[in-house]
Amino acid sequence: MVMKKIHSGADWEAIAQEVECTFDSHFSLYSYTKYPAEDYCRFKDTFSSFEERVELESALRWKWGHWAKDNYPAKQQALIKTISALWHEYRLWAAEASYAPEPVATFTWWSERLGRLRYITTAYLTHLIHPQAVPIIDQHNFRAMNHFLHVAQPKKKPSDWGDILQLKSFLDAAVVRLERAEEDLDKYLMMYGRALKARI
Structure with missing residues (x-):
């Protein structure tokens, strides 16, 4: 998977200083009750193994922040049924290939069936299937990545495969430059980005 290098001109000294000053306060806001780690790891294991039975409803409720909720929007309930019906079709498609599908092919497959309005869900499914190559994006x-890179007039929301490549490239560089684990940086960026939104 070719990564688009967007961090070559980044001011990593300034980024490191900001992360060092704000990491603990933002990281501590991440809710392991809302997003339990053990279940998340299990989802990645089963989806990436292309198992016949995966916990689709639980995995999607985790992503949508509905883990502890008995009720959630009817539209999301309907989407779970749609994806559940498609999982068998996806496994057949992947099995027919002479080699494991590339992440971009998986992303395209789901995007063509779920539509552009389901971008975040499509990206999340692609992440579960290819957890090492594709980060969670939201x-x-x-927003946090664009803030640290001083992107001029950034998009408000990610919307295509290129945005996933950008985030992956940034995270790969940040792991090395900031000497922190990717999973910790992901949680930090999520909470830092939420704080940025509140300030806009």
């Missing part, structure tokens, strides 16, 4: 960590 408006919050995307």
Whole structure:
């Protein structure tokens, strides 16, 4: 998977100083009750193994922040049913290939069936299937990344495969430059991005 290098001109000294000053206060806001780590790891294991039975409803409720909720929007309930019906079709498609599908092919497959309005869900499914190559992306960590890179007139929300490549490239560089684990940086960026939104 070719990564678009967007961090070559980044001021990593300034980024490191900001992260060092704000990491603990933002990281501590991440809710492991709302997003339990053990279940998340299990989702990545089963989806990336292309298992016949995966916990689609639980995995999607986790992403949408509905883990502890008995009721959630009817539109999301309907989407779960749609994705559940498509999982078998996706597995057949992946099995027919002579090699494991590339992340971009998986993203395209789901995007063509779920539509552009389901971008975040499509990206999340692609992440679960390819957890090492594709990071979780949402408006919050995307906003935080653009803030640290001083992107002029950034998009408000990620919307295409290129945005995933940008985030992955940034995270790969940040892991090395900031000497922090990617999973910790992901949580930090999510909460930092939420704080930025509140300030806008």
